[in-house]
Amino acid sequence: MGDPVADGGPVLLHYPLEGRFRARSSPARRVPSHGTDLMGTTYAIDLVPVDDDGRPAPRTWRSVVATEPAEDFIGFGAPVLAPAAGVVVIAHDGEEDHAARRSQLALVPYMAGQAQRLRHGPGAIAGNHVVIALGAGGPFVLVAHLRRSSLSVRVGTRVRAGQLIGECGNSGNSTQPHVHVQVTDSTDWPSARGLPIAFRTPGGAELPAESQLIVVPRTGRGAAG
Template structure:
């Protein structure tokens, strides 16, 4: 089997999830743009997607000063930092890790240079340095595993063995691990072990989407948000 291919029984079958938040978020590194979505099949990332909390104007942060251009910024400046992260489906938590620090945010291209130079060192440090604070859920219906990554330090509300239902708060959006600004990274995998997992295709249900460059939202009953789209879940009955 080719590296990163869907595991047996998953080929051609997408796992359907609820979006793991409320409010407005920007889709980044979407598998609607390319697969592998993050440029690698490692760590189950083949079909992963990132969501960045934004305001009505699609901005990830409001305040701008000299730090925005030349340096790092406190994570609290970003709209997504501290927003509730929810379970995307029913299941049982099989792994939960907390205790990794939230980093400063980096909108500055100058500040991104030393960060990128440190990428190899983070890889050597292992999974905690990459994923940061995270939760892995065994999904009840599909038997696959969903990972929610880069969570806020000290915000986890669940532990291994905790049963969860779709929409239940797991933690808060943070900037831990391999992250340059607060966001949540979501992926579905064939294993709970991020170091060996292979990615599984997924799709989302019941959301509104404003594609990049569009003025209005459209309703999508199921689908994968496009790259650069602003999205929000539809209210549930």
């Protein structure tokens, strides 16, 4: 896979997490991956940290009938790394981390509030998030649903791939702690177009399948400084 600007191929990224995580809402399953093209989400993907048994959190009675503390999930607070080198053009913080919802009963009122969140703008949808421009005119990589007050970069920061930019949270339009990644041609979200992506691997590049377990060796890149 070559330069996406030159040959129309996918934008190549590094995984923003280390350890074990699963792909959800993968564009390898369907496009648009999240069921909509709104706000450039056409080729977006969600990455959910899991434990050695492949679970994001232990199952309890709350998993079936109620909300769950976001802090109970293995992903909450996990280091999130820059997927590519570039310059930070958006660093939005201040959105609260809300309760997680795996229960279908708990999801009903949450889904009922979807339209209201859309009206409240990008912060209500992406939560705390960072956008990195890969070039002067893009493309732009959005990393969303970060933990409140965890951002370690600001607008104008030049980052390298693998640099710590924040921690995984449950802010914005999120039902459990995870990292949402997408690439767009613009940060004018109402008109932004999503661009295809793939992730660098030792063997080349991949677009993980739905529910695929991904294991990235921990290198310590997530340490501050």
